[in-house]
């Protein structure tokens with residue numbers, strides 16, 4: 119991958135919602151989210167005519183996967199419609215869409231060409247965007263011998279749809295880093311600068327709009343918020359902000375994207391001052407495979423809440439209280455307070471699950487977390503996000519002894535219980551999306 123003067127590299131972190139699952143869907147309550155050291159990086163390169171590529175093409179590639187590149191043509195849409203991309207058949211490989219990439223291109227290119235600052239279609243030139251995801255986003259089935267050095271961005275040997283995700287929020291990190299890279303690549307610094315509050319606000323609002331459209335639903339947006347801002351106590355934006363957008367490719371779409379993204383009505387609250395992780399502690403993730411996947415847990419919780427308003431609101435309020443307490447305790451490193459708050463989060467999430475019928479902290483997870491919490495150096499544990507069977511988040515002391523004890527326990531537990539539970543390398547992290555520099559070939563390994 120040759121270095122190019124006009125290249126930009128933007129990265130965004132994965133996420134872990136330590137406390138506040140379900141309640142964070144309601145603007146009355148907030149959740150505590152940390153970024154993760156596993157990042158998705160997007161590198162841009164202008165395409166040189168000598169490469170023989172057609173002049174209105176944008177190529178997005180994800181070289182860690184098979185069938186990993188998507189080629190788009192782009193055309194202007196009349197009536198302030200912005201730009202519509204169309205995937206072109208590469209001819210040589212199976213034709214596979216990537217809905218998240220395509221939707222992001224439609225939103226971001228339309229935003230760029232519809233800005234009032236006289237940007238026109240001519241500001242969009244052919245370019246290639248390379249996606250590089252840190253290894254912890256996916257579990258691998260192939261084993262490498264200990265003597266083989268692990269590549270920074272491992273090749274997965276399969277298509278994206280077949281890859282086993284570890285639940286770190288790949289789509290939010292992808293949409294955010296691709297949005298940041300497209301904006302940095304095509305706009306002058308005077309119109310987009312990721313290092314400024316207004317640049318981050320544009321990145322946040324535009325990424326939320328594109329991610330919701332690609333997902334086909336408006337979630338709480340905590341994953342995109344942490345991809346942009348890193349760790350924070352998050353109160354969601356009002357979903358009505360995104361309800362009036364026409365679909366890409368129609369008249370008025372480009373103008374509506376600019377009006378929506380630049381609107382002063384965005385009301386999310388991102389409180390970064392409340393969150394940090396004290397020296398001596400680490401947030402670590404456990405990936406559990408072999409359990410059953412649970413669907414529609416949000417529907418079950420909503421139905422329970424509707425039928426049991428007073429009880430549910432009491433539980434939601436208690437949980438939000440613990441969100442604040444936990445944030446404060448992690449910041450100052452008060453182990454006793456962290457232990458107590460995480461214990462309360464577990465108790466309340468378990469109760470929400472039992473009452474609603476959603477398997478938020480299933481009994482198998484209760485067993486694993488109880489045993490983990492008995493290990494020396496494990497301060498607390500929770501089922502992160504929506505909960506379920508597939509993950510756990512730990513706050514542990516930052517020493518090799520503790521990591522060794524947790525790894526040995528997970529190995530023994532996996533054999534005993536017939537599951538595959540392993541400690542991921544990823545660490546909780548405070549920083550959000552950032553512009554990376556070309557530092558000595560870091561991006562040239564693939």
Ligand SMILES: Nc1ncnc2c1ncn2[C@@H]1O[C@H](COP(=O)(O)OP(=O)(O)O)[C@@H](O)[C@H]1O
Pocket residue numbers: 180216217218219249250251278279283285286287288289290292
């Ligand atoms: N490394 C990547 N390269 C290209 N597309 C990706 C990558 N990671 C994620 N995506 C996109 O995000 C989708 C996964 O989204 P989703 O199922 O919501 O997972 P998650 O829970 O990890 O966000 C993929 O189907 C693909 O469209």
Ligand SMILES: C[C@@](O)(CCOP(=O)(O)OP(=O)(O)O)CC(=O)O
Pocket residue numbers: 135138139140141142143285286287337338339340341416502503504505
């Ligand atoms: C239920 C939720 O509040 C939290 C879900 O958190 P997860 O971290 O479990 O999310 P996914 O990785 O997207 O499945 C839904 C929301 O806030 O959107």
